[in-house]
Amino acid sequence: NAGVTQTPKFRILKIGQSMTLQCTQDMNHNYMYWYRQDPGMGLKLIYYSVGAGITDKGEVPNGYNVSRSTTEDFPLRLELAAPSQTSVYFCASSYATDTQYFGPGTRLTVL
């Protein structure tokens, strides 16, 4: 039981490049979330999903897209990377409106 896994751990992008941050959970959780954490700040919710095929915007969705084709996977897509998207990205999952379990994070730098 690996919990929530994220890849890659680190990435450097040039402005305008695109990438997908991967997130997988093996706990059969229905709910999954993407957060970003800027230096010295708390986490801000980007997108979340309450089940396969259902996604919804969080507090800071601009510049990101998500999809949820399976219960296990919840990838986050950056289409045109901007320096403002330099951050640490955390994926989390929960059974329902319950305790959220976090992955180890992806540290992204956009230059």
Next chain:
Amino acid sequence: GEDVEQSLFLSVREGDSSVINCTYTDSSSTYLYWYKQEPGAGLQLLTYIFSNMDMKQDQRLTVLLNKKDKHLSLRIADTQTGDSAIYFCAETKGGGNKLTFGTGTQLKVEL
């Protein structure tokens, strides 16, 4: 206020008690959480309290909840160097599944 507020920094001596405070925003929050983040790592759930409780104790951790003042605190007894980390409180705003985090309190434990 609109934000979940925490003091930014706390320094204690090893063996002393630490008290980390948090003021949350939504009186209808069902659960209130404390997460711990060690350097370069994801968030680890420490403990949580249901909104109809005043206190919860879990080994060295004591959570106090004052619903009238929307104040949450985390007391760590016999603080150890391994407790050095950033501590985040979080609320389930609107009673749903979305977490709103505070900015985090960096706890430094000195010998």
